[in-house]
Amino acid sequence: LSGPEIIILDEPTNGLDPSGMVEIRRLINRLARDHGITVFISSHMLHEVEAVCTKVAVINNGVLLAQGEVDDLLKKETLRLELRVSDKDKAAGILSKLDFVTSVTVEDGHVEAVARREDSARLNKALVDAGIAVFSLIPRETTLEDFFMELTGGTSGDRSAAGGRRIHA
Numbered sequence: 722l723s724g725p726e727i728i729i730l731d732e733p734t735n736g737l738d739p740s741g742m743v744e745i746r747r748l749i750n751r752l753a754r755d756h757g758i759t760v761f762i763s764s765h766m767l768h769e770v771e772a773v774c775t776k777v778a779v780i781n782n783g784v785l786l787a788q789g790e791v792d793d794l795l796k797k798e799t800l801r802l803e804l805r806v807s808d809k810d811k812a813a814g815i816l817s818k819l820d821f822v823t824s825v826t827v828e829d830g831h832v833e834a835v836a837r838r839e840d841s842a843r844l845n846k847a848l849v850d851a852g853i854a855v856f857s858l859i860p861r862e863t864t865l866e867d868f869f870m871e872l873t874g875g876t877s878g879d880r881s882a883a884g885g886r887r888i889h890a
Contacts, residue, residue, distance in 0.1 A: 727759040728752065734769050746773050771865040779872055786872050795868055799823070801861040802841055804832045807854035815851050819844065 733749070734742040750773065752758040764770050770777060771791060778788035787794060806812040809827050816825045816834045822844065824835040836844055841858060848855050 805856040
């Protein structure tokens with residue numbers, strides 16, 4: 722290439738083995754960092770987009786739903802907390818009454834709560850104080866895939882080759 726300002730890539734790691742995927746990610750990062758080239762990626766592989774891109778846009782059936790810095794969109798200060806407890810239903814009731822918990826769901830085998838990172842100790846204490854044994858409290862950072870599923874209502878990907886959901890970074 723003769724020093725372009727922008728490179729557009731469609732599914733750049735599709736079909737590659739793991740080492741090839743890592744090499745392409747490194748190449749994309751070097752092009753941006755060392756040569757000041759903007760790399761525009763269109764991809765359904767959201768973990769790849771999250772690993773490489775600093776900004777994303779979510780387009781659904783030709784409509785822009787969200788755009789911005791990845792960290793801003795994923796609200797890195799908020800965590801999904803996966804809790805393994807002695808009494809899921811009682812724990813969910815307690816957690817739903819805490820003003821710093823924004824969401825509570827009971828899943829198969831565990832409870833999920835959404836709260837700020839710094840509130841996880843308070844959340845644990847509230848459960849222990851209520852007599853609930855907390856076997857594990859695992860923080861799960863929001864991924865680009867989580868964000869996409871929430872934004873689009875969890876519906877499936879492309880409806881056709883030309884006009885489905887795509888993440889553009």
